[in-house]
Amino acid sequence: MDTDLQQYTVAEVTKGFVYNELEGKGLFGLNGDLVIQPEYQRHYIYGDGKKDVAVIDSLLKGYPLGLIYFVDNGVADGPRLEVLDGQQRITSVGRFVTGKFAIVRDGREQTFSSLDPALQKKITDSQLLIYVCSGTETEIKEWFQTINIAGVPLNKQELRNAIYSGPFVTAAKAEFSNSQNALQQKWAHFVKGDPKRQEVLEVALEWVASSKDQSIDGYMAAHRQDSGINELKSYFTTVIDWIDAVFIAPPDKAMRGLDWGALYETYHHKSYKTDEIDANLEELLADPAVKNPKGIYEYLLGGKEDTRLLDVRLFEPSTKKQAYAQQTKKAQAAGVSNCPLCAQGSNANKTRIYKQTEMEADHVAAWSRGGDTSLANCEMLCVPHNRSKGNR
Numbered sequence: 001m002d003t004d005l006q007q008y009t010v011a012e013v014t015k016g017f018v019y020n021e022l023e024g025k026g027l028f029g030l031n032g033d034l035v036i037q038p039e040y041q042r043h044y045i046y047g048d049g050k051k052d053v054a055v056i057d058s059l060l061k062g063y064p065l066g067l068i069y070f071v072d073n074g075v076a077d078g079p080r081l082e083v084l085d086g087q088q089r090i091t092s093v094g095r096f097v098t099g100k101f102a103i104v105r106d107g108r109e110q111t112f113s114s115l116d117p118a119l120q121k122k123i124t125d126s127q128l129l130i131y132v133c134s135g136t137e138t139e140i141k142e143w144f145q146t147i148n149i150a151g152v153p154l155n156k157q158e159l160r161n162a163i164y165s166g167p168f169v170t171a172a173k174a175e176f177s178n179s180q181n182a183l184q185q186k187w188a189h190f191v192k193g194d195p196k197r198q199e200v201l202e203v204a205l206e207w208v209a210s211s212k213d214q215s216i217d218g219y220m221a222a223h224r225q226d227s228g229i230n231e232l233k234s235y236f237t238t239v240i241d242w243i244d245a246v247f248i249a250p251p252d253k254a255m256r257g258l259d260w261g262a263l264y265e266t267y268h269h270k271s272y273k274t275d276e277i278d279a280n281l282e283e284l285l286a287d288p289a290v291k292n293p294k295g296i297y298e299y300l301l302g303g304k305e306d307t308r309l310l311d312v313r314l315f316e317p318s319t320k321k322q323a324y325a326q327q328t329k330k331a332q333a334a335g336v337s338n339c340p341l342c343a344q345g346s347n348a349n350k351t352r353i354y355k356q357t358e359m360e361a362d363h364v365a366a367w368s369r370g371g372d373t374s375l376a377n378c379e380m381l382c383v384p385h386n387r388s389k390g391n392r
């Protein structure tokens with residue numbers, strides 16, 4: 001790969017600058033020769049009235065904006081250069097000189113056109129230091145991963161979008177990374193993450209890829225040149241519709257970020273009585289003994305068997321101590337073991353008095369059948385008996 005250090009002025013780079021308000025990204029510069037946001041890069045995230053203003057302040061103070069990297073893609077007709085690193089800075093400058101935001105100078109808001117002409121010139125004459133790189137796609141993208149350690153680092157999915165860029169990524173981003181998509185609000189009940197940081201797309205890919213025992217990378221590589229995203233979209237929609245069909249109540253925040261793809265794969269063949277699911281769900285969400293509300297959904301899908309998913313609150317040490325003392329006193333008076341199950345038998349432990357450390361607390365009425373976690377429902381059992389009762 002070759003790199004060539006060049007200097008361009010702000011006026012040159014922002015000539016013919018186009019900013020797409022709807023998509024939130026800068027598109028072209030250098031009089032049409034520069035693609036500012038190739039498909040593998042993220043949306044413009046500097047437009048917060050701080051980072052974008054800081055870029056303009058730097059230029060007005062004569063500070064350098066730092067190194068910028070372009071790729072020369074060698075295409076003869078059409079834009080020849082792409083921004084590899086520097087997209088956020090260039091978009092900020094381009095938006096300012098085209099009047100998209102104002103800065104405050106001497107206590108007054110100023111847009112580019114209202115600035116003193118000398119200051120306007122200072123900005124447009126500023127020199128940008130640009131490395132223009134050329135090489136194979138692979139070389140350039142590997143290198144891109146290396147240099148992107150500065151600034152806001154790309155996350156895993158942003159990197160994958162770079163590595164597998166092509167028509168599939170473009171179509172997938174249009175569906176899953178567009179915060180204007182009206183469905184995002186619905187998806188946000190079940191999927192955690194910022195669409196602009198590709199986190200919703202990542203979940204959609206994870207679900208469909210896992211259903212085929214593939215990794216996201218494997219799936220993206222296989223579909224890289226697809227022009228459509230039918231399978232990705234229909235699988236994602238199927239999972240979301242399934243959640244909606246099984247859990248009929250308005251979504252609770254505990255649903256957000258669960259691995260719904262895996263739950264769908266495991267449980268979608270089962271049929272559910274939705275009224276019953278709904279009543280159980282309401283009860284469990286309100287139950288203070290359930291320490292892990294996120295586990296409720298799989299607990300219900302699995303037929304209320306695995307209470308470990310709920311992380312049910314255990315008996316307090318003081319409750320166990322009281323239960324032990326009461327039981328032991330009664331047992332000693334009756335001349336039997338203080339483990340009620342040992343006392344029933346006719347073995348060597350029939351009259352054994354266990355130490356508290358040799359016993360564990362058990363729900364008399366199983367928690368899963370409505371028994372609560374109080375002294376009245378607490379029974380101490382010897383360890384072997386408690387373990388043999390299993391997880392109720």
Ligand SMILES: [Zn+2]
Binds near residue numbers: 340341343382
């Ligand atoms: Zn026992």
